Amino acid sequence: MKPSKKYSIAFILSLFCIGIHFYSTNHIKVENVYSERFFPPFSSILRWGLGSIPFSTGDILYGFFLCWLIVGVVSFIKKMIFDKSISIKEYSKEAMLSFYVLCTAIYIVFNIFWGINYNRKGIAWQLNMPIEKYKKEELEALNSLLLMKVNAAKKVLKDKGEGYSSTQQLFTKVTIAYDTAFKQYSFLHYHHASIKSSMWGWWGNYLGFSGYYNPFTGEAQVNTCMPKFLQPFIACHEVAHQLGYAKENEANFVGFIAAISSKDTLLHYSSYLDLFMYANRNLYYVDSVTAKKYREVLSVDVQTDIAEWSKFNSVHQNPIEPIITWVYDKYLKGNEQQGMMSYNQVTALLIAYYKKKGDL
Numbered sequence: 001m002k003p004s005k006k007y008s009i010a011f012i013l014s015l016f017c018i019g020i021h022f023y024s025t026n027h028i029k030v031e032n033v034y035s036e037r038f039f040p041p042f043s044s045i046l047r048w049g050l051g052s053i054p055f056s057t058g059d060i061l062y063g064f065f066l067c068w069l070i071v072g073v074v075s076f077i078k079k080m081i082f083d084k085s086i087s088i089k090e091y092s093k094e095a096m097l098s099f100y101v102l103c104t105a106i107y108i109v110f111n112i113f114w115g116i117n118y119n120r121k122g123i124a125w126q127l128n129m130p131i132e133k134y135k136k137e138e139l140e141a142l143n144s145l146l147l148m149k150v151n152a153a154k155k156v157l158k159d160k161g162e163g164y165s166s167t168q169q170l171f172t173k174v175t176i177a178y179d180t181a182f183k184q185y186s187f188l189h190y191h192h193a194s195i196k197s198s199m200w201g202w203w204g205n206y207l208g209f210s211g212y213y214n215p216f217t218g219e220a221q222v223n224t225c226m227p228k229f230l231q232p233f234i235a236c237h238e239v240a241h242q243l244g245y246a247k248e249n250e251a252n253f254v255g256f257i258a259a260i261s262s263k264d265t266l267l268h269y270s271s272y273l274d275l276f277m278y279a280n281r282n283l284y285y286v287d288s289v290t291a292k293k294y295r296e297v298l299s300v301d302v303q304t305d306i307a308e309w310s311k312f313n314s315v316h317q318n319p320i321e322p323i324i325t326w327v328y329d330k331y332l333k334g335n336e337q338q339g340m341m342s343y344n345q346v347t348a349l350l351i352a353y354y355k356k357k358g359d360l
Helices: 003-024 027-050 057-082 088-113 115-119 136-160 167-182 201-207 231-242 248-261 265-286 288-296 300-315 321-333 339-357
Strands: 195-197 211-214 219-222
Touching: 003 027, 003 088, 003 115, 027 115, 057 088, 057 211, 057 219, 088 115, 136 265, 136 288, 136 300, 136 339, 167 195, 167 231, 167 248, 167 265, 195 231, 211 231, 219 231, 231 248, 231 265, 248 265, 248 339, 265 288, 265 300, 265 339
Parallel strands: 195 219
Antiparallel strands: 211 219
């Protein structure tokens, strides 16, 4: 492609990026137009087209892209070293222009397909649920309530002697949970389910991800190499992303609403355990002694699961994970969130929900 044509493409793409940025600053318009009117049918079409395929097409897409990127970098280095027909300065300039075009194109597709949801009003606004700065006493009360819930759910599971569901059975249960939640919350309509096991789950153990949403294919991926008791809430969380709740605290909260709407005790236990850990971590920042006391009151069976979780994380620690976490933290901060702390912010939503409903 001629440089002049590439410059023209770069200019046009830049205008699109600027337009997306300014559109995203109007949160009401994003909520009412993009998130409520455009995104639901668009994402449903994506899931309809790819949901029936038994494997993750998005993971294959990522794999091909990574290979293409590696080949491109190697080719660039070889030409820089061996091709004397063009100056290093000119070739570098051309390569940077190509890279800019690629990045802007990805940015545009990402935002149109899903990313603008980061700028919506969100679940608290939909529920008319004011979010206020919570007090230590409210945080303690939340820890106490979640402690009771997680212990009770684990006891029911043990008394019933139920084993863990197969992966496909679990995904079906999560779909049914959202169908049940939809009866109370019309905006949680999950049509054409597309939940799949990540093809990169083993790598995810070392890179630190438990699940992810692919905005380019509309698929929700779950790392099914994780401990079984974590997977139900992970799946609920990723489906929330599919429904347009991009922020991590909102995906946690929406996943919680779906899980407790279900009659399945494993979904209850998985969500209460995960949310207790978030709430307890927040309490630890304020009062570490009290936070530890709540942890100590967890039943022996729950503490056994937490020990398994901790061991799993310890076994899969590696030098690369902190770098991946840092990059993801910057990504979250670039999308109006507080980095990795965004997950913990579900605590404020839970406290507001408890004030409104009187229970969790």
